[in-house]
Amino acid sequence: MRTLGHDISVLIRNGNATEAFAAYARANIFPVDRSTTGTFAALDGTAHTFVCPDEWTCVMDGDITLNHSMDRKRTGTVYRASRTFFP
DSSP states (O other): OGGGOSOOEEEEESSOHHHHHHHHGGGGEESSSSOOSEEEEOTTSOEEEEEOSSSSEEEETTTEEEEOOOOTTSSSEEEEESSOOOO
16 A cells, blocks of 8 residues: 555445454555545455545445545545445
8 A cells, every 4th residue: 555655545344344454455445535426446456436426425336335524634534334345
């Protein structure tokens, strides 16, 4: 991640974040500071489609709701996913 040279966004499921980071980190890290409407690839290369109706919520791949409550002044974002989506 250090070689990316910019902020990232991390998606974790509700529950045990340690498990998510240990087993699925590359599938849940996106090289963007905040998700916006569009298609983005996770660090594992898998592309996902995001529709973001506002600055606090996105829907990934048509059925996974992502919510965040980070301070808008900060860079990078951590989202809570409505369900598990790991490969």
